[in-house]
């Protein structure tokens with residue numbers, strides 16, 4: 027459909043020659059501002075990187091091209107397409123903006139869009155809800171001339187951006203601008219969100235002589251509103267049509283996030299406009315958290331506004347979004363980010379809750395109780411009329427829970443999971459999962475490993491049960507598959523269908539035939555579970571599909587009494603979601619058939635299947651470097667739209683993980699027993715290691731304890747972090763990195779490898795080489811996070827001979843250059859001396875501590891039993907031991923004294939090596955430049971070379 031129904035424009039009916047169709051094959055259509063276009067005539071989802079080019083002209087030469095293609099007359103304003111506004115069930119109005127900043131929007135008379143003939147009405151219908159509320163003041167500016175008869179532009183005192191107030195419109199709750207002029211001068215109310223804000227601002231204006239502070243406050247508000255407006259426009263442009271709520275934009279302004287990251291730009295249109303499920307993979311530190319939080323926040327705020335209009339009828343205080351993470355720290359971090367995103371719109375209590383294990387029972391109950399209290403508080407707020415800028419914004423509960431699944435001792439987790447099966451109780455709102463609108467699995471490849479999946483499956487099942495999107499006849503069978511799967515594979519840490527290196531998730535999307543088979547099985551027309559077929563898309567060109575989710579596809583959730591069913595979106599994210607290449611896909615298909623035809627292949631497919639994700643799934647894989655195979659062999663399914671292919675890049679041998687651009691990879695090859703001294707020298711004397719907080723990863727808790735104690739004895743500011751620690755201490759370790767007052771070194775296990783976002787972390791050290799490539803990628807990704815030139819950091823691997831093979835695999839797989847760090851030989855010798863002393867001290871202290879602990883245990887138990895103990899049942903500590911023990915104690919004491927002396931003198935700063943450091947800190951003493959001094963064989967080789 028290329029014709030437009032023209033309404034209310036001066037250019038109406040004007041005949042023009044149609045411009046040539048662009049090479050991407052879509053038909054361009056010329057429309058006039060105010061045009062109403064039939065549903066289905068334009069693709070509103072514009073949800074991949076190329077879509078902006080497909081939907082409108084947005085590059086620098088836009089003006090020229092649009093003017094040329096439209097045969098614009100000199101001085102005629104042309105605009106660009108921003109999105110659609112719903113006029114009625116099947117008609118939409120183009121939303122436009124001027125092509126360049128500063129242009130008068132009201133001058134736009136025509137625009138050029140590129141029209142997709144393939145998009146169905148269904149597609150657009152599903153976006154009605156989300157598009158409806160996306161009217162922005164910027165767009166109002168262009169509509170103003172239609173609605174209000176050019177009042178503003180005719181009044182010289184009424185500048186377009188300064189003198190309009192907004193009033194609620196009768197249609198779809200949109201705002202319509204009117205011109206206001208007051209004695210105190212123009213008032214910028216163009217960004218006011220609703221009528222109440224307008225009237226409040228006007229009151230301020232009329233009382234402007236009451237005090238300077240009022241005026242200043244108003245100016246400040248205006249400024250922040252303008253900034254939010256500018257932020258909204260910036261994101262609108264860069265996401266190809268996503269107009270974020272102004273409240274969200276305010277939060278983005280505070281963080282200066284003026285540009286969406288690639289993963290955000292690629293997924294937001296699909297998630298917000300298309301209401302699709304999203305499977306997203308992108309490098310560490312690339313903003314995936316916001317990519318899934320923004321759609322949630324946008325939905326909540328839009329819903330909030332619609333509730334403001336519709337009141338009780340649509341009031342919904344139940345859980346809206348559930349985010350599941352693999353670690354407690356990550357859950358807390360996401361919670362913090364969600365709160366800051368919503369804080370400007372929902373003041374004190376954002377309605378976000380975080381449930382993690384490891385906290386005291388009382389504390390856990392308080393978390394739950396506070397959420398309940400918030401529900402009650404909201405009920406009371408609902409009962410009264412709110413006035414002011416926040417009116418209506420605090421009215422409805424926005425409850426979001428991040429649930430960490432890693433803790434085996436998590437009573438809260440159990441409480442929550444158990445509560446899922448209760449119909450009433452103290453925290454009844456947690457029982458109702460029927461309204462969960464967003465189900466988000468972060469670090470998804472981790473969630474399906476190491477025993478987390480059964481718990482995750484329970485939650486997915488509970489959510490599905492509460493709001494079924496399918497017939498659940500095979501629920502039991504699916505539930506049992508997990509057990510069969512692990513038994514069959516003989517690997518309790520992995521799911522069936524996940525062969526290969528532990529930690530890699532094999533992903534296969536469901537295709538049409540699988541889904542059909544699932545349906546057939548469920549309908550009873552076919553026995554046996556579905557067989558997965560993986561489609562290697564190759565050259566095939568799957569046409570864009572209409573949006574299949576929601577109530578129109580016949581598989582809608584069962585309605586709850588009085589409330590319409592909730593359409594649920596599932597988001598699955600990680601930095602390492604490995605999509606299979608064509609070869610592996612075919613192989614696994616054969617293997618799969620030979621092994622069993624019972625299971626849905628692929629972990630992510632499993633998650634999507636378990637959560638009964640309906641509708642089109644958008645797959646965005648930005649996590650791999652190799653784009654040569656981009657056009658080939660991407661597993662694609664009927665459930666995955668064709669535009670996903672452009673982003674889905676195969677992994678495997680040809681696809682290397684993309685690392686953060688500011689990350690420097692380094693390596694030191696040394697013996698296991700020299701690792702401590704290399705670590706110490708690196709942290710203390712190299713610019714890379716000494717420039718900020720560091721994370722040192724070990725493969726075991728015992729190693730964490732030992733290395734942590736040694737580095738602490740050496741005078742570094744050290745904290746340890748592992749899963750067996752008290753939760754409070756875990757938080758403290760993370761906070762020590764975050765507050766950045768001191769340069770902390772956190773020695774940790776992989777519990778800190780994923781998700782943690784602490785931009786100040788300057789270096790990551792793999793004390794033990796990571797066991798998998800995924801693990802290496804995640805660990806290294808704790809540094810060089812975010813965007814821009816400041817996002818730099820280094821990742822050092824200490825490679826012992828026994829780790830050469832696995833390190834080689836990592837190097838090969840990443841195809842990245844690892845720089846060698848050659849420490850100055852003299853420096854290394856000095857470091858080694860200190861480390862030897864520290865080790866002796868640690869060993870002595872450890873023996874003493876153990877003895878004391880054991881004696882205390884005896885004493886406590888004897889006291890409890892009322893027994894008097896003989897002196898000789900106590901173990902003697904080194905102090906009271908035999909001659910040899912006392913000798914060891916003496917050695918320990920001497921080592922301590924010697925070490926203290928050495929530590930009082932600063933270590934020499936490294937002056938010559940790959941990491942040349944001329945920095946002098948208060949702790950470091952510069953020495954005269956020295957000649958290179960490599961150690962051992964290397965030194966001899968260098969000498970020989972020089973002689974020759």
Ligand SMILES: Nc1ncnc2c1ncn2[C@@H]1O[C@H](COP(=O)(O)OP(=O)(O)OP(=O)(O)O)[C@@H](O)[C@H]1O
Nearest residue numbers: 283285286287310311312313314315601781783812
């Ligand atoms: N649009 C943006 N512009 C600038 N910075 C951003 C933007 N979005 C997010 N960030 C910042 O980027 C950093 C990394 O983001 P985030 O923690 O979401 O990364 P991630 O992709 O989830 O990483 P990981 O895979 O390690 O979990 C954060 O400090 C965040 O504040």
